[in-house]
Amino acid sequence: MAGKVKWVTDIEKSVLINNFEKRGWVQVTENEDWNFYWMSVQTIRNVFSVETGYRLSDDQIVNHFPNHYELTRKDLMVKNIKRYRKELEKEGSPLAEKDENGKYLYLDFVPVTYMLPADYNLFVEEFRKSPSSTWIMKPCGKAQGKGIFLINKLSQIKKWSRDSKTSSFVSQSTKEAYVISLYINNPLLIGGRKFDLRLYVLVSTYRPLRCYMYKLGFCRFCTVKYTPSTSELDNMFVHLTNVAIQKHGEDYNHIHGGKWTVNNLRLYLESTRGKEVTSKLFDEIHWIIVQSLKAVAVNASPSLTSSTANDRILKYNLINDTLNIAVPNGEIPDCKWNKSPPKEVLGNYEILYDEELAQGDGADRELRSRPGQSLGPKGGRSRDSGRTVLTTWK
Amino acid sequence: MSYKWNHVASLQRPEIKLESLKEDIKEYFKISGWEKKLQNAVYSELSVFPSPSHPAAPPEHLKEPLVYMRKAQGSWEKRILKSLNSMCTELSIPLARKRPVGEQKELLNKWNEMGTDEPDLSLFRPVYAPKDFLEVLINLRNPNYENGDSLSFRTHLGLIQVPLKVKDIPELKEFFVELGLTTGQLGIDDSTQVPPELFENEHVRIGQKVLAEQDSAAAQQYIRQGSPTALRAELWALILNISSQPEDILYYEQLKTNVIQHDLLVDSLIYKDVKLTASNDDYYFVFEDYLYQVLLCFSRDTSVLGHFAYNSASPPKSYIRGKLGLEEYAVFYPPNGVIPFHGFSMYVAPLCFLYHEPSKLYQIFREMYVRFFFRLHSISSHPSGIVSLCLLFETLLQTYLPQLFYHLREIGAQPLRISFKWMVRAFSGYLATDQLLLLWDRILGYNSLEILAVLAAAVFAFRAVNLMEVTSLAAAEAVLADLSTLKVMPLLQIFLFATVT
Numbered sequence: 001m002a003g004k005v006k007w008v009t010d011i012e013k014s015v016l017i018n019n020f021e022k023r024g025w026v027q028v029t030e031n032e033d034w035n036f037y038w039m040s041v042q043t044i045r046n047v048f049s050v051e052t053g054y055r056l057s058d059d060q061i062v063n064h065f066p067n068h069y070e071l072t073r074k075d076l077m078v079k080n081i082k083r084y085r086k087e088l089e090k091e092g093s094p095l096a097e098k099d100e101n102g103k104y105l106y107l108d109f110v111p112v113t114y115m116l117p118a119d120y121n122l123f124v125e126e127f128r129k130s131p132s133s134t135w136i137m138k139p140c141g142k143a144q145g146k147g148i149f150l151i152n153k154l155s156q157i158k159k160w161s162r163d164s165k166t167s168s169f170v171s172q173s174t175k176e177a178y179v180i181s182l183y184i185n186n187p188l189l190i191g192g193r194k195f196d197l198r199l200y201v202l203v204s205t206y207r208p209l210r211c212y213m214y215k216l217g218f219c220r221f222c223t224v225k226y227t228p229s230t231s232e233l234d235n236m237f238v239h240l241t242n243v244a245i246q247k248h249g250e251d252y253n254h255i256h257g258g259k260w261t262v263n264n265l266r267l268y269l270e271s272t273r274g275k276e277v278t279s280k281l282f283d284e285i286h287w288i289i290v291q292s293l294k295a296v297a298v299n300a301s302p303s304l305t306s307s308t309a310n311d312r313i314l315k316y317n318l319i320n321d322t323l324n325i326a327v328p329n330g331e332i333p334d335c336k337w338n339k340s341p342p343k344e345v346l347g348n349y350e351i352l353y354d355e356e357l358a359q360g361d362g363a364d365r366e367l368r369s370r371p372g373q374s375l376g377p378k379g380g381r382s383r384d385s386g387r388t389v390l391t392t393w394k
Numbered sequence: 395m396s397y398k399w400n401h402v403a404s405l406q407r408p409e410i411k412l413e414s415l416k417e418d419i420k421e422y423f424k425i426s427g428w429e430k431k432l433q434n435a436v437y438s439e440l441s442v443f444p445s446p447s448h449p450a451a452p453p454e455h456l457k458e459p460l461v462y463m464r465k466a467q468g469s470w471e472k473r474i475l476k477s478l479n480s481m482c483t484e485l486s487i488p489l490a491r492k493r494p495v496g497e498q499k500e501l502l503n504k505w506n507e508m509g510t511d512e513p514d515l516s517l518f519r520p521v522y523a524p525k526d527f528l529e530v531l532i533n534l535r536n537p538n539y540e541n542g543d544s545l546s547f548r549t550h551l552g553l554i555q556v557p558l559k560v561k562d563i564p565e566l567k568e569f570f571v572e573l574g575l576t577t578g579q580l581g582i583d584d585s586t587q588v589p590p591e592l593f594e595n596e597h598v599r600i601g602q603k604v605l606a607e608q609d610s611a612a613a614q615q616y617i618r619q620g621s622p623t624a625l626r627a628e629l630w631a632l633i634l635n636i637s638s639q640p641e642d643i644l645y646y647e648q649l650k651t652n653v654i655q656h657d658l659l660v661d662s663l664i665y666k667d668v669k670l671t672a673s674n675d676d677y678y679f680v681f682e683d684y685l686y687q688v689l690l691c692f693s694r695d696t697s698v699l700g701h702f703a704y705n706s707a708s709p710p711k712s713y714i715r716g717k718l719g720l721e722e723y724a725v726f727y728p729p730n731g732v733i734p735f736h737g738f739s740m741y742v743a744p745l746c747f748l749y750h751e752p753s754k755l756y757q758i759f760r761e762m763y764v765r766f767f768f769r770l771h772s773i774s775s776h777p778s779g780i781v782s783l784c785l786l787f788e789t790l791l792q793t794y795l796p797q798l799f800y801h802l803r804e805i806g807a808q809p810l811r812i813s814f815k816w817m818v819r820a821f822s823g824y825l826a827t828d829q830l831l832l833l834w835d836r837i838l839g840y841n842s843l844e845i846l847a848v849l850a851a852a853v854f855a856f857r858a859v860n861l862m863e864v865t866s867l868a869a870a871e872a873v874l875a876d877l878s879t880l881k882v883m884p885l886l887q888i889f890l891f892a893t894v895t
Contacts, residue, residue, distance in 0.1 A: 190680055191683065192507070260676075260677070267623060268747050269555040270624050272749075275623065278624075
């Protein structure tokens, strides 16, 4: 038994279990001594709640950081980014520079957002400035597109008004809290359709920040053509891309599930828009990810349900590479681990940001390598068709 | 237009001297860019039209010099038309009808999302599938050729039994010299391990220069080593001599109007084909609506009829109701003379990765069709015709991989039965998109489809070890079912230049 990693999980998914078993790890229960626990979100919440005061021992690893919900919950994420920006501003960091209109030059990646019902009045003030704009309402604690809707009239969100007679009717608990953001109604369309990006990022340590991006991310398409017309505001199939929603649209095609790989997206964009603008796009995406991580912790709820055979293979490989980085060489975890893993174990991950490497070259580098300018040696480029050129921000 | 007026105006100026007029005009052409445009246009014609033949040769010879091939193509066409007509009669649907005004309005509104339409297509069947066509090719015989009963080392053991001249590997090496081991290639020398300074950066720079010069011939030569993704759309347009002029856009709009006003039976065939093939493809499903916008217009484009001058096929003729046999009432059906078959939409799909403006996409596809794709489904002796490609494929396998070839033949898995569909579709839908585009770069660069046969053989060579172990056609198909991970250029390079022959 000595030397074999002991694992527990409360999620019965083959992509996980097959990966554990193929490494010869030993399954145990949560009451026994375990090294690796792949926890569901509920369990994480319980394990790390203030009341239980549970502490991991030095040879234990779990699949989420305790504060993961800081990014999972939309209201917390927004709060964190706003606070992060203010902090940088206070420090006088060049990253927090603004233009003459007061817009952040490098940190403007979240649309105008308010918390409801808390910021209702602030929101109304903003809404009145441009009354013909559309806003998107998202429940803070839900995922997979549930409960999202669009509005373009104040009357549609009367419920969240603090003065409203019905406000006592609506529970003020965090479960019913919403965020409302300015809706971006001119998204990039491909084949006339809106799409979003599903990227997998692994954070192995926070201090120093070490994160990896899985090269095989993908785009999810709407089945229906996009139209900014107000008559289609109710048609979620036009505006939302989460597969859980699309699955029920009449046009949903079971064979491919409306997805493209990120490499495909890159090929299309380079072919139709040119290389520079495409590289800039991907640089900026990477930048946003790193900045968001710096502001806070990681999203907890990627769907492990596979919708197609290809999808299952993807997720299996993803977990495989994840485990290779998180538990190198299948050794019993040790909290003193601090080395960067060698390149060979990265699999389909590439280094998104390694603070140690970055700081090794002096702190002032961070300014120079703003998105769009790749500096320094190119870190691991994707080997398969289509390439992602990685910038290491130093 | 403005160029012409300036030209005329300048001729009236006193500085124009009669003595130097010829030189002045030449100079004028150069600086205005018209010289380049004329060169490109001439080059385009040279690429498309066959070389001048004997002055006494009748026009059929331009289409196809061999009588037996012409006859075979004629019978095949009759069969297709019969199939189409009987479907028409069975379903009581006219070949063409004018749409009522209400229907026209509806279609116009839905023009950008015809994919959401769900007409009942269950009764329609594709007019033919590639495997039907293969059977016809297998039965082709040259009546003047005596094969003899005795087997010798010369006996061709494949499915194609007509004696056409095809290149062997030494000739292919010469023809495809730029794909050699010592020449840089996109698709190989732009991979992660190779520093871009060694080849890629310089190649991109040259590509930009070629585009700046707007020289078709130079572009064609350049693209033999592959095109950088960012330059590909423009390079292909340059090689095909496509520039989107206002009259081109207008022409496309007119075709669109035709679609709105008239409904054709082939439209249903097109819908069905798109739904069955492109809509289910991992890469191309996104572009479903573009495919309708291109293919429906294509069916109505009578300018396509021009390519039948050098195509062994002829456009099917139909007669106005009640006037059967009366030439004055004959029409070509569909108007462009091309009856789509199962998988036809896959010729258009990859182009959607390069062009998102419908009229430009349309022009590029049309030109690709009349230069290359038509050869993949008509019976002819042309070196890029499907018959030659099949023969080339089989000969390469039999000559350079005899063990594999014999083995597959023994177990009832004639290799052509598997590779035929790849070649007929120019590998669209079988390779990953970026690989397909690299392959089509070379089709344009060499102005030949022979590379399809070479790639097919290279794929078999690559999977030879697994194929030697199978014992049935189904198992062989399974080994070759998934080509999506293949890297085209290394395969071709190894097969042509690094295999011991």
